[in-house]
Amino acid sequence: MERVKTGIPGFDDLIEGGIPKGFNVLITGTPGTGKTIFALQYLYSGAMKGENGLLVTLDSKRQELIEQAQCFGWDLESLHKQDKLSILEVPMDKVEMDLFSMIEDEVQRIDAKRLVFDNLMNFAINIDQFKVPVSFIIGNPEVASVMGNEKMYYTGKSEKRITYLLINELSRLNTTNIMITSAPEGEEAQLTSDQVSEFAADGVIVMYNQLVGARHAKTMTILKMRKTNNSPYIHDVELGKDGVIIRPAQAVYE
Ligand SMILES: Nc1ncnc2c1ncn2[C@@H]1O[C@H](COP(=O)(O)OP(=O)(O)OP(=O)(O)O)[C@@H](O)[C@H]1O
Ligand SMILES: [Mg+2]
Structure with missing residues (x-):
């Protein structure tokens, strides 16, 4: 099986060398736990070895991300200019946005192999703003021909449903994806706000x-x-001058 190395020191060894190609991996956690930095490092290390990446952000400004990356010596600005690491800043003041088509077009334009979506919770909260195609539900060429191959959009209002649809659409791209979402604070048992992405994803960090x-x-x-065969342990995450390092499991956890 082909695996995609995240390039995050200490992490790939915990998952047999990398993320299986084409997977949709979810990163969840409370605020400030390093989710965005982890994902940025995944894209940066890919871009540096010729695997272009797309960061779709509903959460930050492009300039903020460029500055955050500078802390670790990653020059996102120049990678962005060269279309090696594209940052798609999604405006939050538009209506009827076909976000998925925007993502698909950008993936094709830069020939992206890695994709990060930051984040699913913002997407679901702003459900009224987005249109998500439901082509995959039809999924049947005969039905599609009856429908005249017209693009259909989900028009409901269920946050769970639209999150599920988006994840399915993202997995139709030929990219290996990291999707970020938020875990509610103080709710130990609840992994994500939407309570569906952890089931839809191929991996959960x-x-x-x-x-x-x-x-x-x-x-x-x-x-x-x-x-x-992934590590079952809890690992320390260190944010050093070069970015994220994942530490081996401590003996205390054995
Ligand atoms: N230069 C740096 N050196 C060390 N630690 C840093 C540096 N820059 C940021 N951090 C740490 O990383 C945290 C932010 O990480 P990040 O933005 O990835 O979090 P997040 O999980 O995406 O948060 P949110 O859910 O709010 O988006 C900061 O709160 C800080 O603890
Ligand atoms: Mg973040």
Whole structure:
């Protein structure tokens, strides 16, 4: 099986060398746990070895991300200019946006192999703003020909449903995807706000701010990675001068 190396030191070894190609992996966690930085590093390390990437953000301004990346010495601005790492900043003040077509067009334009969607919760909260095609439901060429191959859009208002549709649409692209979402704070048992993306995704990474004595320690675990014998441990996440490093499991967890 072909695997895509995230390039995040210490992480690929936890999942048999990388994310299976074409997977949709979800990163969930409370605010400030390093989700966006992790995903940026995934795109940066791909772009540096010729695997172009697309970051779709409903969460940050392009310039903010460029500056965040600069902290770790990653020159996103020049990669963006060269179409090696495209940042698609989704305006939140437009209506009837066919977001999926925008993503698909940009993936094709830059020949993206990696895609990051940041984040699913913002997408679902702003459900009224987006149109999501439901072509895959028809999925049947005979039905499609009766419908005249016309694009159909989901017009309902269910956050769960639209999230599920988006995830399905993203997995139709020939990219390996990281989708970010948010975990509600103080709800240990609830992994995501939408409570559906963890089931739809091929893999689930959870990032934590764990209270250790008088400090918060950033940690992570891999809850699910289909077709992979993944580490079952909680790992320390270190944010150093070069970005994220995932530490091996401590003996204390054994
Ligand atoms: N240069 C840096 N050096 C060390 N740590 C940093 C640096 N820049 C940011 N951080 C840490 O990373 C955190 C932000 O990470 P990130 O933006 O990836 O979080 P997030 O999980 O995406 O948060 P949100 O859910 O709010 O989007 C900061 O709160 C800080 O703890
Ligand atoms: Mg973020």
